[in-house]
Amino acid sequence: MYCVYGDIFSGNCYKIKLLLELLQIEHEWKHVDILAGETHTEQFLAKNQNAKIPVLQIDDSTCLSESNAILNSLAEGFSFLPDHGIERARVLQWQFFEQYSHEPYIAVARYINKYLGMPKDREAEYHAKQVGGHKALQVMSISWRKLPFWLAHHQPLPTSACLPTPRWPTKVDSIFQGTRKSLDGWKISNRYLIMSA
Numbered sequence: 001m002y003c004v005y006g007d008i009f010s011g012n013c014y015k016i017k018l019l020l021e022l023l024q025i026e027h028e029w030k031h032v033d034i035l036a037g038e039t040h041t042e043q044f045l046a047k048n049q050n051a052k053i054p055v056l057q058i059d060d061s062t063c064l065s066e067s068n069a070i071l072n073s074l075a076e077g078f079s080f081l082p083d084h085g086i087e088r089a090r091v092l093q094w095q096f097f098e099q100y101s102h103e104p105y106i107a108v109a110r111y112i113n114k115y116l117g118m119p120k121d122r123e124a125e126y127h128a129k130q131v132g133g134h135k136a137l138q139v140m141s142i143s144w145r146k147l148p149f150w151l152a153h154h155q156p157l158p159t160s161a162c163l164p165t166p167r168w169p170t171k172v173d174s175i176f177q178g179t180r181k182s183l184d185g186w187k188i189s190n191r192y193l194i195m196s197a
């Protein structure tokens, strides 16, 4: 059985949980306390030398890190991850966007605020993240106006890649809710779709 090392309040980990639940894949979830330095123990470093969660343990000797690599590995063979062409490339497009233009601003600002409680020595860094964060939200908000059509035909791995969002733009939130109602077989509860700021 898969084992995930993570923290459900981290967007990078939450999206793995979301996909596992959507695919109804049995798994064990082991909480890792990043503030207590649990990603820096010898035991954890043997799983991911980069000292970060999430980590998917596949078997005794195989671990996979990097959230989007984990998503793609779990989604292989399911409609969440189209198997070729522009549709697969589109998933990768949003995953790379998430890692380069979204996560370093939005997720890091959220970490400073929510996890660390906005310590004085990181206030300037927090404020410096705002421009990039708002730019990412704007890109998502404008690009995803076309999403209802797209989601009706394919399922939303690219959007789940962008989950570490402090506040969903209303439009994106309502698209998600509407789409979820319109897709058969979505037995997911609201708690998996909503992340707190």
Ligand SMILES: N[C@@H](CCC(=O)N[C@@H](CS)C(=O)NCC(=O)O)C(=O)O
Pocket: 010, 011, 012, 013, 034, 039, 051, 052, 053, 054, 065, 066, 067, 068, 099
């Ligand atoms: N690019 C990585 C980023 C992972 C990451 O930044 N994880 C954070 C939690 S969200 C972490 O483990 N931080 C602990 C640390 O840096 O010590 C991914 O997408 O998985």
